[in-house]
Amino acid sequence: MAKKTIVPVQKESLPARREDLNPFALLRQEMNSLFDNFFSGFAPESFETRLGAFSPRVDIAETDKEIKVTAELPGMDDKDIDVALTRDMLTIRGEKKEEKEEKGKNYYRMERSYGSFSRSVPLPSEIDTNKVKADFKKGILTVTLPKTPQAIKETKKIQVKAE
Amino acid sequence: MPDMAKDIQKKEAESPERGERTRTRRVYTPVVDIIERKDDIIVIADMPGVDEKSVDITIEKNVLTISGAVEAVIPENRTMYVNEYGIGDYQRVFTLTDEVDKEKIQASVKNGMLKIVLPKAEALKTRKIAVKTEA
Numbered sequence: 566m567a568k569k570t571i572v573p574v575q576k577e578s579l580p581a582r583r584e585d586l587n588p589f590a591l592l593r594q595e596m597n598s599l600f601d602n603f604f605s606g607f608a609p610e611s612f613e614t615r616l617g618a619f620s621p622r623v624d625i626a627e628t629d630k631e632i633k634v635t636a637e638l639p640g641m642d643d644k645d646i647d648v649a650l651t652r653d654m655l656t657i658r659g660e661k662k663e664e665k666e667e668k669g670k671n672y673y674r675m676e677r678s679y680g681s682f683s684r685s686v687p688l689p690s691e692i693d694t695n696k697v698k699a700d701f702k703k704g705i706l707t708v709t710l711p712k713t714p715q716a717i718k719e720t721k722k723i724q725v726k727a728e
Numbered sequence: 729m730p731d732m733a734k735d736i737q738k739k740e741a742e743s744p745e746r747g748e749r750t751r752t753r754r755v756y757t758p759v760v761d762i763i764e765r766k767d768d769i770i771v772i773a774d775m776p777g778v779d780e781k782s783v784d785i786t787i788e789k790n791v792l793t794i795s796g797a798v799e800a801v802i803p804e805n806r807t808m809y810v811n812e813y814g815i816g817d818y819q820r821v822f823t824l825t826d827e828v829d830k831e832k833i834q835a836s837v838k839n840g841m842l843k844i845v846l847p848k849a850e851a852l853k854t855r856k857i858a859v860k861t862e863a
Contacts, residue, residue, distance in 0.1 A: 640838070
């Protein structure tokens with residue numbers, strides 16, 4: 566049911582690379598994206614997305630009762646995070662700011678990235694929008710989207726019988 | 729290649745640094761910024777999922793080790809649709825020079841971001857010497 570509708574995350578906001586995959590998964594993913602992007606024209610990715618503008622990593626998991634979207638937003642403040650829910654789309658938006666106090670600074674190493682970001686996740690329709698909760702703790706944002714009782718009921722288990 | 733490094737937000741450690749570990753968890757290398765100011769050097773590390781209780785900073789001779797444990801509650805029989813980050817512990821090791829006053833190191837964690845302030849040793853602080861005209 567919900568599987569198809571929830572999978573695609575807005576393409577342009579996907580992180581350009583995923584370093585934590587094993588090499589084979591990475592290769593497969595590269596191949597997939599090559600084919601996926603083939604027909605959508607040859608517009609190159611903007612330099613910003615290629616070269617490390619901040620784009621948070623997102624996990625989306627579904628259990629029987631709810632869908633959970635989590636995002637890693639280390640060093641951000643809950644005030645700088647904006648979570649919006651329209652009927653069928655969850656959008657996480659915000660800006661990761663560079664600390665201002667480090668003026669006249671001398672960088673030895675700069676691996677962290679900053680900037681504004683926006684990620685959208687399409688949702689299946691069976692979400693109880695009134696009960697959606699967002700929680701920001703230890704740099705991880707968790708959005709809990711409970712399913713409507715109807716949707717929970719509709720999931721049926723079908724017995725497989727041997728003849 | 730600062731740009732390449734910026735691309736990596738969270739990378740699995742290639743081999744657990746410094747010996748074997750007693751926990752069978754994945755270990756990630758947190759990304760850091762290292763900034764020098766007039767009187768100190770700051771290390772900022774992104775470690776989502778870590779709080780002040782689960783982070784551990786040790787100094788042994790000249791080696792500064794940052795480690796963080798992440799305890800995640802993973803519900804049973806869930807289906808992952810998008811899985812962009814892995815959950816695991818953090819570890820990273822730095823070597824300090826004598827420039828740093830090891831007694832006065834301070835660290836704080838806020839919203840999954842660790843900040844370590846390494847004050848420069850008194851003798852090595854940049855000092856301005858007033859130049860006087862000879863009478």
